[in-house]
């Protein structure tokens with residue numbers, strides 16, 4: 001499944017979500033403020049961290065939501 005980047009309209013938080021194609025069309029809940037007023041950014045973060053340093057070292061996500 002692709003990883004999409006979302007931005008919260010309320011608090012401006014950007015976060016990534018690993019979602020199916022179907023779920024990607026729906027609003028995702030902001031991990032920061034819980035708002036569902038989010039939008040999907042055009043950029044698709046195509047990679048998944050597996051062969052790099054090993055662990056869940058996501059450069060943009062500090063809340064751990066990427067580890068779904």
Ligand SMILES: [Zn+2]
Nearest residue numbers: 008011030033
């Ligand atoms: Zn938010």
